[in-house]
Amino acid sequence: MLGQIIVYRLPWTWKCSKLLMKSIHAGLHAVAAILAIISLVAVFDFHNAKNIPNMYSLHSWVGLTVVILYILQLLLGVFIFLLPWAPLSLRALVMPIHVYSGLLIFGTVIATVLMGVTEKLFFALTSSGYSTSPPEGVFTNTLGLLIVVFGALIFWIVTRPQWQRPKEPNSIFLQPNGGAQEGVEGSAINFSNVDKSDSELNNEVAARKRNFIVDEAGQRSTM
Amino acid sequence: MLGQIIVYRLPWTWKCSKLLMKSIHAGLHAVAAILAIISLVAVFDFHNAKNIPNMYSLHSWVGLTVVILYILQLLLGVFIFLLPWAPLSLRALVMPIHVYSGLLIFGTVIATVLMGVTEKLFFALTSSGYSTSPPEGVFTNTLGLLIVVFGALIFWIVTRPQWQRPKEPNSIFLQPNGGAQEGVEGSAINFSNVDKSDSELNNEVAARKRNFIVDEAGQRSTM
Numbered sequence: 001m002l003g004q005i006i007v008y009r010l011p012w013t014w015k016c017s018k019l020l021m022k023s024i025h026a027g028l029h030a031v032a033a034i035l036a037i038i039s040l041v042a043v044f045d046f047h048n049a050k051n052i053p054n055m056y057s058l059h060s061w062v063g064l065t066v067v068i069l070y071i072l073q074l075l076l077g078v079f080i081f082l083l084p085w086a087p088l089s090l091r092a093l094v095m096p097i098h099v100y101s102g103l104l105i106f107g108t109v110i111a112t113v114l115m116g117v118t119e120k121l122f123f124a125l126t127s128s129g130y131s132t133s134p135p136e137g138v139f140t141n142t143l144g145l146l147i148v149v150f151g152a153l154i155f156w157i158v159t160r161p162q163w164q165r166p167k168e169p170n171s172i173f174l175q176p177n178g179g180a181q182e183g184v185e186g187s188a189i190n191f192s193n194v195d196k197s198d199s200e201l202n203n204e205v206a207a208r209k210r211n212f213i214v215d216e217a218g219q220r221s222t223m
Numbered sequence: 224m225l226g227q228i229i230v231y232r233l234p235w236t237w238k239c240s241k242l243l244m245k246s247i248h249a250g251l252h253a254v255a256a257i258l259a260i261i262s263l264v265a266v267f268d269f270h271n272a273k274n275i276p277n278m279y280s281l282h283s284w285v286g287l288t289v290v291i292l293y294i295l296q297l298l299l300g301v302f303i304f305l306l307p308w309a310p311l312s313l314r315a316l317v318m319p320i321h322v323y324s325g326l327l328i329f330g331t332v333i334a335t336v337l338m339g340v341t342e343k344l345f346f347a348l349t350s351s352g353y354s355t356s357p358p359e360g361v362f363t364n365t366l367g368l369l370i371v372v373f374g375a376l377i378f379w380i381v382t383r384p385q386w387q388r389p390k391e392p393n394s395i396f397l398q399p400n401g402g403a404q405e406g407v408e409g410s411a412i413n414f415s416n417v418d419k420s421d422s423e424l425n426n427e428v429a430a431r432k433r434n435f436i437v438d439e440a441g442q443r444s445t446m
Contacts, residue, residue, distance in 0.1 A: 052354065053354045053355065053356070056353060056354050056355070056356045056364075057341065057344070057353065058337065058344065058367040061364050061367070062337070062367065062371060065368070100382060103378075104375050107330050107374075108371060110334065111333065111334040111337050111371070114281065114285070114334050114338050115338055115341045118280065118281050118282060118338045118342060119341060119345070121280070122342070122345050130279060130280065131275065131276045131279050132276065133276065133279045137279060141279075141281045141284050144281040144284070144285065145281075145284055145285065145288070148285060148331060148334070151330075155327060155330075156323060159323060
């Protein structure tokens with residue numbers, strides 16, 4: 001989920017079109033969702049083959065919930081933001097929920113992984129004794145700590161304004177102050193960049209209106 | 224940590240002074256930090272009395288790390304934001320880190336609790352068989368899910384602009400547009416409210432300057 005969440009925050013992608021970046025964001029998430037489903041099937045198959053009951057642990061409850069939410073988030077995202085049919089008012093309404101859900105799902109996946117690692121350590125290190133801190137235990141605990149650090153890093157990148165995808169350059173003409181606001185936003189130290197997509201949405205509204213006018217003039221829409 | 228994080232987001236507290244709310248925020252965190260230290264001492268005492276090794280599990284590693292970070296966050300918060308000595312430039316620099324760390328620590332505490340619950344279930348339900356989904360297992364898993372829901376709710380409240388503490392009313396006189404910006408911010412659907420405190424800081428800068436002038440005029444400072 002690393003690439004998908006921070007895909008809009010790589011400065012070298014800011015030259016790419018919004019539609020391309022949206023497609024990459026959705027595409028990477030789709031690949032991750034397919035891998036998650038394959039993993040779940042593998043887990044259930046393994047349990048059934050070994051006569052281990054399914055879905056009894058907290059790890060499994062939280063994990064299955066978050067995978068279902070992840071697939072829902074993906075489908076809603078594709079239908080509302082990627083495909084061109086959703087009205088812009090709906091996009092504006094759903095965008096903050098989409099951003100919130102994305103980060104919540106990401107955080108919950110980290111928690112699920114940590115519970116899974118905890119479970120696995122207690123299962124696997126019964127003979128060597130997890131409580132005697134064997135090398136495998138220390139190694140895997142370190143891995144667990146690194147997963148937390150990884151989550152913290154992604155969360156930091158996503159909430160920094162410096163790594164925010166700049167507004168579409170052609171949209172500044174429609175801003176009352178001719179885009180001067182851009183610099184102010186860039187220097188502000190706040191979390192508003194997380195929902196940068198809101199202003200992007202406004203730009204899309206503006207761009208659609210503009211393109212509509214351009215279309216009217218007989219030119220081909222760039223949307 | 225419920226009360227401390229959302230304390231600025233209760234509309235009935237918006238009439239209270241910023242200093243009072245800061246003190247409540249810091250005071251509740253201090254109580255929580257003391258309780259956390261007492262709990263840690265109890266855990267180590269229990270382990271030592273029962274000859275259980277300390278600090279071998281991922282839960283304990285992440286848990287101790289987060290308690291240390293929590294105490295650091297509290298001390299830095301008191302010295303930089305509560306006590307009046309820190310220069311405003313330092314406050315402005317540290318505020319986004321303070322907000323980020325606070326939410327990160329909150330999320331990591333949730334993850335630590337979930338790992339702790341997982342551990343405890345595997346320890347406690349060995350005889351009754353956690354894998355056969357006994358009532359205790361289902362009950363505690365449900366509790367675990369509710370902890371995730373609780374975390375999601377707090378995270379939602381903290382990132383909604385509607386529950387954002389309004390700027391100090393007297394500071395609007397210093398805004399170039401006489402505070403009209405307030406309404407715009409309030410209606411914007413974004414995450415900027417998380418770092419509302421930044422604009423509060425600017426207001427403090429403004430308020431200090433204003434009070435300085437008032438002091439000059441021989442009146443008593445209200446700061």
